[in-house]
Amino acid sequence: MLPETAVSAFHPFTNYDFSNFYFGSGDDVYDTIHTYNQWFEAAYTGGYHIYREPLTTAPGAIISIHSNQGKRLDGLLNFSSYNYLGMANxxxxxxxxxxxxxxxxxxxxxxxxxxxxxxxxxxxxxxxxxxxxxxxxxxxxxxxxxxxxxxxxxxxxxxxxxxxxxxxxxxxxxxxxxxxxxxxxxxxxxxxxxxxxxxxxxxxxxxxxxxxxxxxxxxxxxxxxxxxxxxxxxxxxxxxxxxxxxxxxxxxxxxxxxxxxxxxxxxxxxxxxxxxxxxxxxxxxxxxxxxxxxxxxxxxxxxxxxxxxxxxxxxxxxxxxNPEIRLHLWRNVAYLQKLLQEAGIDTGQSNSQVMPVMVYDDAKVFGIAQNLRDQGIFLQPVTYPAVSKGKARFRLSVSAAHTIDQLEYAAQTIAGVLKEAGIPCK
Ligand SMILES: Cc1ncc(COP(=O)(O)O)c(C=O)c1O
CATH class of the missing domain: 3.40.640.10 (Type I PLP-dependent aspartate aminotransferase-like (Major domain))
Incomplete structure (x- = not known):
């Protein structure tokens, strides 16, 4: 177990990540487990952990969740599920x-x-x-x-x-x-x-x-x-x-x-x-x-x-x-890609329905996710170990189930939130 002073050193979240708790220094397996959990609790209560929030609806274009702050959030616009053709529901x-x-x-x-x-x-x-x-x-x-x-x-x-x-x-x-x-x-x-x-x-x-x-x-x-x-x-x-x-x-x-x-x-x-x-x-x-x-x-x-x-x-x-469902997805992909590009947002090398929104800054991505959430968009940050350190991003999953209005709202909101956070748009 770590002393209290060391636990507070776990802030900010980005000083540590999963790589720090893979090996531990003690002789007991639980030395590593406890240390990880101290960090996890600090990150969680510090608002740096917005994963694992349960959905209470189908993973469609509009969802409800129970937030980690104990609130039920309805009517969120979902860009995080892989329900590309709307078949899940x-x-x-x-x-x-x-x-x-x-x-x-x-x-x-x-x-x-x-x-x-x-x-x-x-x-x-x-x-x-x-x-x-x-x-x-x-x-x-x-x-x-x-x-x-x-x-x-x-x-x-x-x-x-x-x-x-x-x-x-x-x-x-x-x-x-x-x-x-x-x-x-x-x-x-x-x-x-x-x-x-x-x-x-x-x-x-x-x-x-x-x-x-x-x-x-x-x-x-x-x-x-x-x-x-x-x-x-x-x-x-x-x-x-x-x-x-x-x-x-x-x-x-x-x-x-x-x-x-x-x-x-x-x-x-x-x-x-x-x-x-x-x-x-x-x-x-x-x-x-x-x-x-x-x-x-x-x-x-x-x-x-x-x-x-x-x-x-x-x-x-x-x-x-119904091949038109797939064609509709590709029209949505092209339209959202165009909107994001016009807003100067960096979408990396994407040419598909998997669309990264590059933030790079591992520390800022969580706050941005929270702001997006506050504006009704469910979009989860992706950080190390899913991507390299310094390559933090959001990953939009575009679906045939998204409407034009939803794509326009998403592009506009994401651009606004990124600018507010000082993420340079090209
Ligand atoms: C490239 C790739 N392969 C395999 C998998 C695993 O698929 P599943 O989540 O259906 O187990 C994933 C999941 O995201 C993936 O992205």
Missing amino acids: APVVKEAAIRAINQYGLGASGGPNLSGMFDIHRELEAAVAAFKKKEACTTFNSGYAANLGIISGIMRSGDTIFLDQYSHASIIDGAILSKAKTIFFRHNNAADLDRKLAGVTGRKLVIVEGVYSMDGDFCKLPEIVDVSKKHGARIMIDEAHSAFVCGENGRGVAEHFGLEDAVDFHMGTFSKALGGIGGYACGDRGFIQYLEAYARSRFFSCTLPPAVSAGVLAALNHIEA
Whole structure:
């Protein structure tokens, strides 16, 4: 435990972050746990912690929350949920899930290789494979579990995995679990990947994301594919933020670039554009069959709830039958991007529905978040460890469910609050 004087030194919040409490100096595990909690309490009561506030409504365009100050806040304009196509609360999706609850009950009560596989799972897998134009698909109970299971399922100690420096935590954790050697290349930099692949022998896997989750930029897939093929490396793409959204038919960034067959292993999640939860892997039948035996995060974990599978399947059918929803999202993206640019706001390299609003200053971002909240906008700050230190930002998730008025209000309010905080707008 730290003395009182040391606890007050935890202010301001930004003098410390999660990296300070990863290792502790004492001999007891609780030495680190207690020290972290002293910091956390100081940050929380000091107003520097505005996360984990419970929503009391669906994650639609307008939400209600219980604030950390104990107040119920209604009518907030939500730009923080990944409900890109509005499917999380679409009536057709809710009705399918309710029907499935009545048929199957709540959970699967077993893993997929034993008693936890239901007909609705097989239907969902077949529908995703057909949509993605792949031979086969298998599902996981989250996107995180999918990355863990796919990467550690196919890579072994002695192999080499090449990761973009901005890779999502689930990709990094999958690589760690596989025990393969991991080499990072500079973000979206095929020339750096080329240098790093050169001379590496044995089994090689390059993993990229379709749309990067913190910056909203597209993967430079054509160059990455060229370089990977030149060195005989296999390629995996995580389309968590791009499947069902990008590409002429919504099949993702690989479709956008016409490179679906050049990529060996396709991964995605149901928790974003389809508004549910769960992850999937798609590819040839042999790959999927192998995964179903060797992806331990799937094998040894309870299957996706049948009712969620039914809801996700309904969402997939709905967006396939109504491509205008996706087109509407892209119109919203273009309009908000234009408004933010006109206001001189720095949105980094984004060219998607994931739109960073760069603040950079780790200390200021919390106060700005609070001001936005006071003006009716639910937009959460993103700081280390989700992004590097000094790269604090807000990350707007644009949805097809947002109206023009809501986009205009958001752009105007964000610009005003940033200016007031002295964040330079270009
Ligand atoms: C790129 C990427 N991959 C995987 C995941 C994990 O997906 P899920 O939240 O559905 O588990 C995320 C989640 O945000 C992500 O951004």
